[in-house]
Amino acid sequence: MTESKRKPDPDSELVARAKEGDTAAFDELVTKYSPKLYGLIYNMTSNREDTHDVLQDVFAKAYRSIKRFRGKSSFYTWIYAIATNMTLNFLKKRKRRQGMSLDDIDSSIENDKEFIEITSKSDPVHETYLGELQIKLNEAMQTLSDNHRAVVTMYDIQGIPHTEIAKILGVSEGTVRSRLFYAHRQLQTQLGEFWT
């Protein structure tokens, strides 16, 4: 896509101010993107503490690098690319460090107020079922490779289109689609029991 055809970046003003050293502008960007990036990192790491640490690192890095952000992509793509790369690197290190077991996966959604309010409806059986489903979902996600999990998180969970994912990961759209196809097949095998 050429520069002229590209949509204007909705964050350009905040980014320009942040580049000038306006910390309040950078704070606004953090407030805007931290929930989305939290979701991205959490669904890749399945651990809340790790998510918190990586998210802090992502914004710290973005703050240090924002002066070198040239606006070739939108700020949204840029910050997502930083978050994805840092999470993938973190996962590599974590694997080397401990060989993470499924026991380390956080299944604290059962304690998540918002989730319980929306889904439980005072039905203990239903609640138990959702708790199990959540654990199964996380376990199934962890069986995917890091790259496949990243694509599933962005496309299926966060609803980011293929083209945008391709830009974030720096791969072709075909690669994104092929990773999704493979990941879906694997997830369907593991989660099929929940819709039969």
Place this chain on the structure above:
Amino acid sequence: MSDNEKLQKLLRLKNYETPGEEYFDDFLDQLKKRQRQDALKQSALVLLKERVVEWYRELGSAKWAVPAGSFAALAVTLFTLGGKMSEEELSLSVQPEDAKTPKSEPQLIELQLPSNTNSPRSMPSQGGSSVLPAAFGGYREL
């Protein structure tokens, strides 16, 4: 509903796994605190290193020119220095080398040759205790 759609519906449930607003307020406070600490801690050297790495990453396909150029420059420097050094080493080593070469023998030969001894060339290898005229204090094997 296709299997893919069912799967996507199931996966979308994971969107509920987000902490509340309070978390994000605290998160921003913690981030600011950390930025202040980082600014104090981070030395100029670390910043420089990070910028060099970032610059190198942004070079794209041209990034291989940097190590290749550095290697070429290093090779040229080593070659130049190496050439100079070997010349110096050579000039320094001339003196001791000369002492061991046959060129020095005639001097010894002249000193060692009494009129009735064997060939001067064979003298040192024949035991070294050969006798020099007394005026020279005897013969010492080299």
